[in-house]
Amino acid sequence: MLRLCILLFKRETRLLFRRPMELANPLVFFALVISLFPLAIGPESRLLATIAPGVVWVAALLAVLLSLDGLFRSDYEDGSLEQWVLAPQPLSLLVLIKVLAHWLCSGLALVLLSPLLGLMLGLPERTLGVLLLSLLLGTPVLSLLGAVGAALTVGLKRGGLLLALLILPLYIPVLILGSGALQASLQGLPTAGYLWWLASLMVLAVSLAPLAIAAGLKISVAE
């Protein structure tokens, strides 16, 4: 079973890296959206730093959502999903590994890019650690929740907008906790509470979302 998981992980990363544009697009989107704010609001760094937590998190949220639209689409079209549904291995385990591989290739890059963009928005250096940590805990939740929506909308011709409508409301708790942590750190308040909440959300998503994703895929394949 472990051997199969490693094989699947290798296969997924190989597939992602053979289509690098799809990995790069959400990252470029993330950087572009954030860099639009200094241009639109003006370079006054006090104001920018005040709105930075919200800006970074909303941009991250949209970038993750953008990257997830096609998560299962090619698997659906070329028949791979049917093979997965009919495989003796539990589907939820297979999709967990797929989402994990996807997050490591796209979400993690976004997390690593964020301090640079945070500096651009005038965030003080002492808050960058919290920014990094909150995104590190939060983006896996965004990926897993988004994958539930992607699984449900994969059979639809234009599922992209529906995916956003379905999933964005579910992103609200992560958004509140993530930007809250950053806000608190900006004001010099303790952030541990927010981060623990994010961590527990992540554990919850890792353990429960795969079951929902698997159920969604089974419904989509049965259509």
Place this chain on the structure above:
Amino acid sequence: MGELSKLARYRVTETLLEARDLACERDLRLLFAQLNFAVQPGELLQVLGPNGSGKTSLLRILAGLMPAAGGQVLLNGRAIETQRSELARQLLWLGHAPGIKGLLSAEENLGWLTALHEGASREQIWQALAAVGLRGFEDVPCHTLSAGQQRRVGLARLHLPGPKLWILDEPFTALDVQAVAALEQHLQQHCAHGGAVILTTHHPLALPADSYRRLDLTQGAAC
């Protein structure tokens, strides 16, 4: 009486896959109803019927990809819903889209697909590819292959160790005359070794008429 019940049990275990009063409905149209048939090990069953008569739907119901509108499918005498993992272990499904990734090479594709069941060594995969006439195409990305060649990559799975029950949806599509003949031979050999095949095709099989059975969906009875 004891003898009789023993005999009855023997018959039940002998039947690999059985459909009882199966009905299928798509978009409020009844495609077929009260469909009864059984497939024993060593049998080849060809499902016939005009376009839209529900051939693919029937195969999807048999594979457990789609729920039936009525009736049930039994594997070794028990309903497939109660033994999904057993069905997954015994069934090889090749749909319209055979689950081949265009970005991966033939060898990578087959390596993953066989790993879902028994797994196959590199030599076995190369031999299987040679058997379907793809020697020299082992490490070419599949999207550069022609439609017929991609079909053959999917069919190479039939030359690798794996489940005994094959459900094939239009396996002859896009194949040339020699490949069709070779595949027919291979299916017959598989049945001779105790395997079972259920397939749909519009093309008349060039096999002795007594070596396979036909199920005409417009008549609803196996003959």
